[in-house]
Amino acid sequence: MSHAIAYPVLETRDLTEALDGARRLLRIADLEQAEIWAYARLTTADEVRRMREAIPAAWYARQFDAAQVAGEETCFVEGPDLPIDTAGLAGLLPLEAAVEEMPLRDIPEGFEETFLSAMGAGPGSLAWWWTTWPAVPALGLPPDAKHGEVQIAVNSADLYRQVPADSHTLFVHVRSSQPERAEWLAAQAGLQIIGPGIWDG
Template sequence: MSNSYALPILRTADLSEALRAVDGLLGIADLTGLEIDYEALISSPATLERLLGLLPRATWYAKGDEDASKEAGDDPAAHLPIRWSAWAESPETVPGFLTALNGTPATVRWDFMGWPPAPEVGLGYGGTRGAFVTLCVNVHDLELEQPAADHMVYVHVKYFEAGRAPWLAEQVGLRVIGDMVEAPY
């Protein structure tokens, strides 16, 4: 199984603008099997409480102390900061997740069946493992290593279909604004 490759198409301080770009991309995607994956670096007990209340199946491990984790039965509040993850969630959880963050660096990844054909760049239907959109909230990178006051939107494609990314950006009135990076998951 290979990772997808992501290219940034928007950097904005306006979360609503970022969500409009995501909605535009989702509007042209094959959303069969749509699910949402989340990652966050949580330092605040209040944020932790809100997120665990919203997504109780989430997992976590202590940043810098990977022996402390949900699997070990530890209390996450005693090990802040933690890296928190929730996988295969429903799209309806996105608004609550974004509201709960309160400045916390996080990613929201929409995972779906595929991208539409892009005949203008010589590409047919773009299937799974390269069909994602990621919104980086309060952070600039997919690894959550560059906290920021603004947000980024990335489109994911297969490496050999890199030409699809600029085409996708154009479909929502944007352009690629940075280099391609291998997605961490």
Template sequence: MSNSAAAAVLTTADLTEAIRAVRTLLSRADISQGEVDFDAVIRSPDALTQVLHVLPDLVWWASAGKEHGSSEAGDNPADSLPIQVLDWGRPLDRAEPFIAALGPDPGAVRWDLAAWPAVPEAGLEAISQTYAYLTLTVNCRDLYQNKPSQDHTVHVHARDRNGDQIARVHWLADQVGGRFTGRVELAPL
């Protein structure tokens, strides 16, 4: 397993603004083979109902441990709240409905992109899908829901290739009216 550095480029209390930033960044990426991954802590029955509507075959386990319930065991997630969700490889069109379903619960959606294309005018070479990711954290400040918050953060991932990682992060931040503050988290891929 490898890792990437997820750089925070926009933090806002306005979820609509965060989604708009994600859409802008997706328009700059190659999403031809894209998919999304979900990581969340579902605490409320209402959020669970909405999430199950979006992802009926959700992969989950009880936050207290798998012995207290899991999708693998065929348990009812409503009997195991709060639950941890870690669901991978979903179609791109599931991202925004999942975000809306979370309500106040914390989560992260990671878009696995085909590439960050070259940006010749900025001196940036293309980056393959190995390190081309975009993550939106909702109701938390970190990728792992350890820092609950009432705001949302857009993170971009880019591999250091010919020293262009920081330049690409700054360029992507500029595209959404954000700025790279230096906040970076290690993200397993």
């Protein structure tokens, strides 16, 4: 069994800079099987309306914390099924908007910018899964598809949107036994590892 490690390679308050860095990393990879996975925590009715209009493919999950009644289940809702009125939306907040398993070849042009623009100030994530990193003969590394991923943690200091921040961090994910691949990838994209790797199961 193998696992992935995510290495931070850029921290910035400029989402355009983070997206540009992500695209430089993605140009190194084979993207034939790549998918987009996007998440955003929405805390106002206006944010929900903006996301619903901008990203029709998104679905929504109501978030419950430990203080709420045990046994209450998360509510999954498609955008068209959400209430329209402010009071109805407010009763569901916060909501997490999500797009999962969307093949990169099928996404509309400008999807990434549209999603990021539709987000509010809450934490989120934009990730490209199933990227295939190339072989690096000089380092004795074969191609690797299983653990290839590029991720922007938006308004968040961690991979899973649990630690809000006023900056965005770009991560490159590699097989845990191959930290040298992360260093090589960052260098090819004009970036560098800026912190310790984070276990990504």
